[in-house]
Amino acid sequence: MKMLDQRAVDMARANAKRMADETTPLIRNCWYVAAFSADLPAGKLLARRMLGNNLVLYRTPDGVAALRDRCAHRSFPLSDGHVEGDSVVCGYHGFRYAPDGACVYVPSQAQRCPGNIGVRSYPVIERSPHIWVWMGDPRKADPGLLPAAPWMSDSPDWAAGHGYMHVKANYVHLHENLLDLSHLTFLHAKTFGTPDYALAPFEIETGDAMFVVRRTVSPTRLPPIYAEPTGMAGVDAARIVTSTFVSPALSYTELTLRNLAVPQEQRRDFHLKTAQIITPESADTLHYHYTVVRDFALQDQAVTDFILGSIRDAFVEDVYALERIAQVRAEDDDSDFYESSVAADRAGVAMRRHLKALAEKERAPADSGELRQA
Amino acid sequence: MKMLDQRAVDMARANAKRMADETTPLIRNCWYVAAFSADLPAGKLLARRMLGNNLVLYRTPDGVAALRDRCAHRSFPLSDGHVEGDSVVCGYHGFRYAPDGACVYVPSQAQRCPGNIGVRSYPVIERSPHIWVWMGDPRKADPGLLPAAPWMSDSPDWAAGHGYMHVKANYVHLHENLLDLSHLTFLHAKTFGTPDYALAPFEIETGDAMFVVRRTVSPTRLPPIYAEPTGMAGVDAARIVTSTFVSPALSYTELTLRNLAVPQEQRRDFHLKTAQIITPESADTLHYHYTVVRDFALQDQAVTDFILGSIRDAFVEDVYALERIAQVRAEDDDSDFYESSVAADRAGVAMRRHLKALAEKERAPADSGELRQA
Amino acid sequence: MKMLDQRAVDMARANAKRMADETTPLIRNCWYVAAFSADLPAGKLLARRMLGNNLVLYRTPDGVAALRDRCAHRSFPLSDGHVEGDSVVCGYHGFRYAPDGACVYVPSQAQRCPGNIGVRSYPVIERSPHIWVWMGDPRKADPGLLPAAPWMSDSPDWAAGHGYMHVKANYVHLHENLLDLSHLTFLHAKTFGTPDYALAPFEIETGDAMFVVRRTVSPTRLPPIYAEPTGMAGVDAARIVTSTFVSPALSYTELTLRNLAVPQEQRRDFHLKTAQIITPESADTLHYHYTVVRDFALQDQAVTDFILGSIRDAFVEDVYALERIAQVRAEDDDSDFYESSVAADRAGVAMRRHLKALAEKERAPADSGELRQA
DSSP: OOOOOHHHHHHHHHHHHTSOOTTSOOOOSSEEEEEEGGGOOTTOOEEEEETTEEEEEEEETTEEEEEESSOTTTOOOGGGSEEETTEEEOTTTOOEEOTTSBEEEOGGGTTOOOTTOBOOBOOEEEETTEEEEEOSOGGGOOGGGSOOOGGGSOOTTSEEEEEEEEESSOHHHHHHHHHOGGGGGTTTTTTTOOTTTTTSOEEEEEETTEEEEEEEEEEEOOOHHHHHHHTOTTSOEEEEEEEEEEETTEEEEEEEEEETTSOGGGOOOEEEEEEEEEEESSSSOEEEEEEEEESSSTTOHHHHHHHHHHHHHHHHHHHHHHHHHHHHHHHSOOTTOOOOOOGGGHHHHHHHHHHHHHHHHHHSGGGOOOOOOO | OOOOOHHHHHHHHHHHHTSOOTTSOOOOSSEEEEEEGGGOOTTOOEEEEETTEEEEEEEETTEEEEEESSOTTTOOOGGGSEEETTEEEOTTTOOEEOTTSBEEEOGGGTTOOOTTOBOOEEOEEEETTEEEEEOSOGGGOOGGGSOOOGGGSOOTTSEEEEEEEEESSOHHHHHHHHHOGGGHHHHTTTTTOOTTTTTSOEEEEEETTEEEEEEEEEEEOOOHHHHHHHTOTTSOEEEEEEEEEEETTEEEEEEEEEETTSOGGGOOOEEEEEEEEEEEEETTEEEEEEEEEESSSTTOHHHHHHHHHHHHHHHHHHHHHHHHHHHHHHHSOOTTOOOOOOGGGHHHHHHHHHHHHHHHHHHSGGGOOOOOOO | OOOOOHHHHHHHHHHHHTSOOTTSOOOOSSEEEEEEGGGOOTTOOEEEEETTEEEEEEEETTEEEEEESSOTTTOOOGGGSEEETTEEEOTTTOOEEOTTSBEEEOGGGTTOOOSSOBOOEEOEEEETTEEEEEOSOGGGOOGGGSOOOGGGSOOTTSEEEEEEEEESSOHHHHHHHHHOGGGHHHHTTTTTOOTTTTTSOEEEEEETTEEEEEEEEEEEOOOHHHHHHHTOTTSOEEEEEEEEEEETTEEEEEEEEEETTSOGGGOOOEEEEEEEEEEESSSSOEEEEEEEEESSSTTOHHHHHHHHHHHHHHHHHHHHHHHHHHHHHHHSOOTTOOOOOOGGGHHHHHHHHHHHHHHHHHHSGGGOOOOOOO
C-alpha cells in the first residue's frame, strides 16, 4: 500500500465535500419534465413521483393539471380515482378536486362542501412533446425559464425520436457522466465508444451556471451508430461533441460528424443533438427522458429506429454504471474514502459545486420554496 | 393553488394529532384472535406474530398453549420444533417447554434441568371457531372481556362462513374504513356499492368506548351479493347497515335487508352480520379474520360460498386501498400534510381518539402491561 | 407464566452482555479466506465483500492482488473492469491501478498521471487451495499467524473435498454452533445426528484464545454418512469428536471412528477432519467455505462425492437454523429477552467472551487497524 502525501489527501477530501452528491437536497426552483405529452391521453390519470413528492397529472379543457397525489381526507392516491370534467375524483370516498387543488364536492355531505379542504397544485407548461412541472416556489414559476432550444420541441428542421429509462441513481452523477465523455472508450467500448476517444483533446468552458465541454476526435472512425446512417463506415471522419449542462433538469449533447474523405468544398456536416432530460424522482432515483434529433434522413423512420435502438444500448451501459456506483456509495464504508478528480473533471466538478450552492441557497429560510399544504 | 384560512388549517392539524394512527402504540390489554380453531390441528405448531411479538400455539390435553416463539437458549423459533405430550421441544438443542413456559428438560444435562430458564406464556381462550389470546398484563386477562355476541360462535340460528387476509396496513385505518361506509359507492362500485349509498342519511352514536354508525339506504336496488341469495334482484329494497366498533380487536357490520315490493304484513327481513376480526401483527401489518353469518338459507352451502366469494372480492378492494394509503403515508413527506375530516368521519374520529387515549393509558408506568421474560 | 428468581435473571442478563454477537465489531487483525484458489483463474476479476469492505482479487505474475473494489475517481467497482498485465483497469474512465493500489495511468491525461491517486491494497497469501487476506493493520499481517494444520492444504496423506455456502447470519453464531454439537440429535436428526449424541459425555477445555470440546459417543450406531464409506453399518462403533475454535476465521471438527465389532488389535481407526472456514461478509452475513479431509479411501472420488453431499445436506440444516435465529434476533423485541446458557455452552460462552474482548481491544485507539484510503 502506497502512502499518499497528506496535503494532497486533505485537499482532495475538502474538494469532494464542496460538490453536490446524493446527500445534497434536490433543487426545487426549476422546470422539470414530468412526462412526454404522449404519456398523458385525455381522461387518464398519470401518477409520477418527482423530487420526493407524489403527483397526479391529467388533462383539463384548459391544459394539464398537476396535483399532489394524496387525497386530503384519508391519503388515498388520487391517481387511483378517475377524471370527471376538469376534476379528479378520489376512488375511496369520492372527494372531488378542481385543477387548482380545491376540494369542490364531498358526496356524504353533498349540500355543503367544506371550504377548507384542498391539495397542493403545481404549475405546468406543456411544450410538446414535453410536459414541464415546477416543484418549487410557485411565485418563481417563470415560463421564461423553460429551455429555449427550438430543436427540442417538434421542429420541422429536425427528425426526432424519444426514449425513457428509470434509473436507480442520484441525478448529479448522471449530469457528471454527461460532462466527461472520456468514458466512451471504456464503458461504451461496444456501443458508441472508440479507443481514441478518451485520448482526444478537449476544451472546457465554465461560467456562472454554465458548463460546456467540447471534444474533437479527428481523424477517427465512427462507430456503427453514426457510420451507418451517414454512410461514413470505413472512412476518416471528424467527430466533434459539445456537452452542455443547461439546468438541474437538462443536459445537451450536440454532435457534428464530418466526412474527411470528401473534399472540403463538397462536404455537408451531419448534426445530431440529444436532450438528456433528467428528473430526480428521489435522492436515489431519477426519470431519464431523452429526445434525439438529427438534420439528415428527416423522413426515414428506419434511421430513427436504428439511432434510438443504438442509443438505448449505450444508455443501458450508463445506467448500469450509475446504479453500480450508487450501490457502492450506499453500502461501502465512506469513512476513509473521498473522490479524486482529474483535469477532465473540471467542468463536472464546477457543475457539482454550482448544484451544491444552488441547494444551499434554496434551503436558506428567505428562499425556501416550502409551502403549506394547499 | 388556493390559500386556505389559517385558523381552519391549524384546527385541522391539531385535530389530526389527537387521533391514533400507525405511530400510536398498539393496545395490549385486549383479547385478540390468533387463529381460527381449524387452523390448529392437534400435534401441530402454529407460528403467529401479534402486536410485534412472535408466538407459537399448540394444543395440549387441557386446551391451547401460547408461548413466545423463541427458545430462551439461543433464540431458535420453537415453531420449528415439535410437540411432545403437553410440551414443545426446540428443534435446535432439544430444550423442552411446558405450557406455562417453564423449561423442563435439557438433553445435554438430562439429570439436572436448570430451574431458571423459561419463555413467556400468554393466556388463551378458545371459543370455537376462534382462538383468543391476551397479549397484555396477564392479571387483567378477564374472560368476561371476550365479546358477547352469540352469533359469532357456532350458533344454530345462524349459518356461518369464514375468511382470512393478511393486510400491510395499520389496524386503525381498517377500523376507520369500517365506520364510514360512504366509501361503498366509490371503492366498491363494482362489488357491494351502489351510487346512492354515499348520499344516504346516517346517524352516529358515540359514547365511552362505543361508536356506532347506522345508515339507511331506501328505497334502493341491492347489488348481486345481496339480491341473489334473497331473491330481491330488480325490486325496491331497504338496506339498513349498523357499523359498531367493539374493541381494538373487533368491529361488527350488521345488515338488515327488506323487500319493499312485498306488503308490510307479509315481509320477513333478512339479516347478515359480519365480525371483522382485526389483529395487529405489527404497527404496519394486520391479520384480518372475518366471520359472516346469516339467518336465511341456513343449510345452503352454495349461498355460503357465494356470499364468501362476493365479500372477498370487496375486501380485496379495501385491502388495496388500505395498503396504498399505507404506502403513501410511509413514503410521502408529511411535513406539510394533515388529515382533513368531514361530518361522516365523526364516529371514526371519536374512535381514533379513544384508541389514542387507550394507548396513552397503557404506556403510563402504573399500567404498562410490560413483563419480564418469563 | 412462571416467575423466575430475580437474581438468576440478573446474572443471566449480565452474562449475555459480555458475549460477542451481531452487534460486536468484527475482528480485523486476522487472516480470512477470501476464496478457493480455483475460484480465481488468471485474467479474471473476483469481487468479494469481507468484513464490510468490497474487495477485488486478481492474479498477477507474482501472486494474488487484493484491492479495494472502488475506483478512487468516481467509485465504479474495479471488478467491473478488466485485468491488463499486473494491473486492473476501471471500466468507467479507464483509470489503471497497480497491485499496490497506486493509480498508474489516466487515459484523459496520458502524459501526466497524477501522483496522489490510489486505492487500498490488502496483504494476500495463497496457500492452496485457500487464498487468505488480511483486513486489519497491514503491519501486523504476519504469515506466521496462518493456521498451521498441514491437512488443510493439499496433503498427500489426506483425500480432500471442498464446498461453499453463503449464510445470512453473524459469524459468532456459527462458531458457537460448531462448539456445541449436542444439536446433532435435534437439528440433524435426519442427517448426521443420532438420538444418543446429545446425551453423550463431553469434556471442555478452554484457555487463552483456545476452546476445545471433545465428545465420545460409544457404543453408538453411525449415521449413513459415516457408516457407508467405512463399512460400519449396523455395528457398534465409537464416535469421538473434537471441536476446536482456531481463530475468528476458522474452526476444526476432527472425528475418529472406531469399529467396536473388530478385535482391538485388528482395528484401524478412521479419521475425518473438517476445516470450517468462516469469513464474515458483514455483521449479518458470512462466507462459509469448508474443506473436508479423510485418511481412508484416498483415491475414491465416489467417497468424496458421497461425503460432500451428505455434509452439504447437514450444513443446509445449520444454515437454516442460523438464518432463522438471525431473523428472530432482528425482528423480535429484545427488551425483555436475554440468552440463557447451560453447561454444554461453556466453551461457546468462553469463545464469545474472547471475541468480545478481541473486538474491544481492536477498537482501542492505539490498535485500531483503521487506515487512510491509500
